[in-house]
Amino acid sequence: MNLPSFILKNALRNKRRALLSVLSVAMSLFLLVTLQVALRELTNPINDEGSSLRIIVRNKVSLAQPLPARQLQTIDRIPGIVAVTPFSFYGGLYKGDEKFTSFAQFAVDPQRSLPLISDAKGVTKEQLEAWIADRTSCILGKMTADRYGLKVGDRMQFTGQIYPCDLELKIAGIYYGTADDRNLMFHQKYLDELLGNPGTVGTWWLLAASIAEAPLVTDRINKAFANTSAEVRAESERAFVLGFVSMWANIKTLISGISIVVVFALILVTVSTMSMAIRERFRELAILKAIGFKRRELFVLILAESFGLAMFGALLGAGGAWALFNNINIQKMTNGMFLMFEVTPQMLGLAFAVAALLGLLSALLPMINVARTSVVQGLKTLD
Amino acid sequence: MSANIVTIRNLSKIYQQGDINVTALDNISLDIASGEFLALMGPSGSGKSTLLHIIAGIDRPTNGECRVQDIDVAKLNESQLADWRNQNVGFVFQTFNLIPVLTAYENVELPLLLTRMNRAERRKQVEIALEIVGLADRAKHLPKQLSGGQEQRVAIARALVTDPALVVADEPTGNLDSHSAQEVLGVLRTLSRDAGKTVIMVTHDPKAAAFGSRQIHLEKGELSK
Numbered sequence: 001m002n003l004p005s006f007i008l009k010n011a012l013r014n015k016r017r018a019l020l021s022v023l024s025v026a027m028s029l030f031l032l033v034t035l036q037v038a039l040r041e042l043t044n045p046i047n048d049e050g051s052s053l054r055i056i057v058r059n060k061v062s063l064a065q066p067l068p069a070r071q072l073q074t075i076d077r078i079p080g081i082v083a084v085t086p087f088s089f090y091g092g093l094y095k096g097d098e099k100f101t102s103f104a105q106f107a108v109d110p111q112r113s114l115p116l117i118s119d120a121k122g123v124t125k126e127q128l129e130a131w132i133a134d135r136t137s138c139i140l141g142k143m144t145a146d147r148y149g150l151k152v153g154d155r156m157q158f159t160g161q162i163y164p165c166d167l168e169l170k171i172a173g174i175y176y177g178t179a180d181d182r183n184l185m186f187h188q189k190y191l192d193e194l195l196g197n198p199g200t201v202g203t204w205w206l207l208a209a210s211i212a213e214a215p216l217v218t219d220r221i222n223k224a225f226a227n228t229s230a231e232v233r234a235e236s237e238r239a240f241v242l243g244f245v246s247m248w249a250n251i252k253t254l255i256s257g258i259s260i261v262v263v264f265a266l267i268l269v270t271v272s273t274m275s276m277a278i279r280e281r282f283r284e285l286a287i288l289k290a291i292g293f294k295r296r297e298l299f300v301l302i303l304a305e306s307f308g309l310a311m312f313g314a315l316l317g318a319g320g321a322w323a324l325f326n327n328i329n330i331q332k333m334t335n336g337m338f339l340m341f342e343v344t345p346q347m348l349g350l351a352f353a354v355a356a357l358l359g360l361l362s363a364l365l366p367m368i369n370v371a372r373t374s375v376v377q378g379l380k381t382l383d
Numbered sequence: 384m385s386a387n388i389v390t391i392r393n394l395s396k397i398y399q400q401g402d403i404n405v406t407a408l409d410n411i412s413l414d415i416a417s418g419e420f421l422a423l424m425g426p427s428g429s430g431k432s433t434l435l436h437i438i439a440g441i442d443r444p445t446n447g448e449c450r451v452q453d454i455d456v457a458k459l460n461e462s463q464l465a466d467w468r469n470q471n472v473g474f475v476f477q478t479f480n481l482i483p484v485l486t487a488y489e490n491v492e493l494p495l496l497l498t499r500m501n502r503a504e505r506r507k508q509v510e511i512a513l514e515i516v517g518l519a520d521r522a523k524h525l526p527k528q529l530s531g532g533q534e535q536r537v538a539i540a541r542a543l544v545t546d547p548a549l550v551v552a553d554e555p556t557g558n559l560d561s562h563s564a565q566e567v568l569g570v571l572r573t574l575s576r577d578a579g580k581t582v583i584m585v586t587h588d589p590k591a592a593a594f595g596s597r598q599i600h601l602e603k604g605e606l607s608k
C-alpha cells in the first residue's frame with residue numbers, strides 16, 4: 001500500500017456517497033457549462049469578415065419605421081459601396097407553423113442582392129436567373145428546407161403578421177454556406193405590389209468595398225440623410241445584430257443568475273456531504289495522529305480526497321458536456337436555434353476552477369477541526 | 384541491566400472546566416524499567432488514561448516532567464512529537480483501533496508509510512509483526528472479518544511494527560471475552576519477555592493485571608502502591 005491508494009480507499013469507503021458526490025458535482029458542472037455555452041451563443045453572434053463588410057441602414061427613429069424607397073438614388077451615389085438592395089423583414093407566419101416561425105423572410109431586390117449573398121452555395125446560375133425573373137419566387141436556406149422537407153419548385157404560403165398581406169412563393173433555389181442558412185429571400189417588388197406600392201422599404205442592405213471603407217461608408221450615409229424627413233442609422237451587420245442581442249440582456253442576467261445559484265447550491269451540498277464524510281472519521285484521524293501522522297500529512301489526505309472527488313466530477317460533467325456538444329448536431333436538434341454550441345477552453349477552465357474551489361472548501365472545515373483537535377480529544381469522539 | 388526507560392517526577396495534570404479545576408494527576412513520581420510489563424490499575428476516573436497519554440506523548444502535563452529515554456517529551460513541538468511517537472511508541476486502544484477500509488496487512492503497514500522503508504522492507508516488517516501476534520494467515524482480511532481479539536492482535540502488530548521501545552495499551556482487553564483476552568495478554572507478555580519491549584497497560588481487571596511484571600494503582604490521581 002502507499003499513500004495514494006490509502007486516499008483512494010478512503011474516498012471510496014462509502015461507495016454510494018462517493019458516487020452521489022461525484023454525480024452532483026458532475027451534473028451541476030454540466031449544467032453550468034451548458035448555460036455558459038447557451039449564453040455565449042445568444043450574445044455572441046457569428047463574426048466573420050462578411051458581417052463587417054455588410055451594412056444595414058435603418059430608420060433612426062426605430063427599426064419598425066420604414067424608409068422612403070427614393071433614398072436609393074442617394075445611396076447609389078455614395079462612394080465605397082459595391083451593392084445596395086432593399087431589405088425588408090416580412091416576418092410572416094409560415095403555413096406549416098402554428099404560432100412561431102423560426103426563420104426570417106426578407107424582401108430584397110434579387111439582382112442587386114447578388115454580391116451580398118455571394119457566399120451562398122448550392123444555387124445554380126439558372127436557378128438564380130429564374131429567381132430574378134419570377135416575381136413570386138424565392139430562395140431558401142437549406143436548414144429551413146430540410147426542416148420542412150421542401151425542395152426546389154415547392155410553394156410556400158405565409159400569413160402576414162407585420163404587413164397586411166399574405167404571400168405565396170415558389171422556391172427557385174436552396175442555398176447553404178452563409179452565416180445563417182435559415183432565411184428566405186423574395187422580391188421587394190412583389191411585396192410593394194401586394195401593398196399597393198407604398199414607396200417604402202424596411203431597411204437598406206449594402207456591401208462596402210473593403211473593411212477599411214466600411215466605417216467611412218456608414219458615416220457618409222448617416223450624414224447624407226441628416227436633417228431629412230427620414231434620418232437613418234447605418235451600422236455594420238454585426239453591430240446591428242448585436243443591437244438585437246441587447247434585447248437578450250435580460251436573458252443574460254437570468255442565465256448568469258441561474259449559473260450562480262447552481263454553483264452555490266452545488267457548493268453547499270457537496271461541501272456538507274464531503275466534510276461530513278471526513279468528520280465521521282475523526283477517531284481514525286486521531287489514531288493516525290497518534291501513530292505519527294502529522295497535521296500536514298493529514299491535510300494532504302483530506303484535501304486529496306475531496307479534491308479528487310470534485311475533480312472527477314468536473315471531468316465527468318464538464319468533459320461530458322464538451323464531448324457531447326462536440327459530437328451532436330446542435331443545429332438539427334434545436335431546429336437551428338443554436339448553431340455552434342461550442343464549449344470554449346474558458347468554460348472548461350471555469351468548471352474546473354469551480355471544482356477546485358469545491359474540493360478546497362470541502363476540505364477546509366475538516367482540516368480546521370483536525371488541526372484544532374488533540375489526539376486525546378479525537379480518541380474520545382467515539383469511545 | 385535494566386536502566387529506567389521512563390522517569391516521572393512530580394507530574395500533575397489539572398483540567399480547567401470553567402471555574403472548577405479537575406486534578407486528574409496529582410504530583411506523581413514513577414520510574415519504569417526497560418523491558419517491564421507494567422499494569423496500571425485503578426478505579427474509573429483515577430487518571431490512568433491521562434498518565435498513559437502523557438507518557439506516550441499525546442498529552443502534556445500541567446506540571447512536573449516525564450522523561451522517556453532521557454527525552455523530556457513535553458518539550459518537543461507537535462511535529463517533533465509526531466516523529467518521536469512514530470519511532471518510539473506503539474499504541475493499542477480499547478476499541479476501533481483499525482482503519483476499517485484497510486486490510487490487516489495494510490493497517491499494520493500504516494506507521495511504516497511514514498518511514499523511509501521501501502516496499503520490500505515494509506513487507507518484511509509487517510510479516511514479522513503479524514507472525515508475532517499469530518495472524519500471518521489473516522493478512523488480507525478486513526477488520527470487520529476479524530474477531531474482537533484478532534482485531535486487538537492486529538493493533539498490537541501495528542504497535543510493534545516500527546520496533547518501538549515502548550508499547551502502551553489502554554484497556555486492550557476491555558471489550559473481549561476471557562479467552563480472547565488471554566490471547567491478547569499473552570502476546571503483550573511475549574513482547575516484554577522475548578522482544579525486550581517496555582509495555583504499559585491500563586486495566587480494570589486484576590486477572591489481566593496479573594500478566595504484568597509489576598502492578599501499580601492510581602487512586603484519585605495519586606499512586607497508592
Ligand SMILES: Nc1ncnc2c1ncn2[C@@H]1O[C@H](COP(=O)(O)OP(=O)(O)OP(=O)(O)O)[C@@H](O)[C@H]1O
Pocket residue numbers: 398399400405406407425426427428429430431432433434
Ligand atoms: N478533557 C477533560 N476535561 C476535563 N476533565 C477531564 C478531561 N479528561 C479527563 N478528565 C478528568 O480527569 C480524570 C481522569 O480521567 P482519565 O480518563 O485519566 O481516567 P481513567 O482512570 O482512565 O478512567 P477510566 O477507567 O474510566 O477510563 C477524570 O476525573 C476525568 O473526568
Ligand SMILES: [Mg+2]
Pocket residue numbers: 431432433553
Ligand atoms: Mg481511561
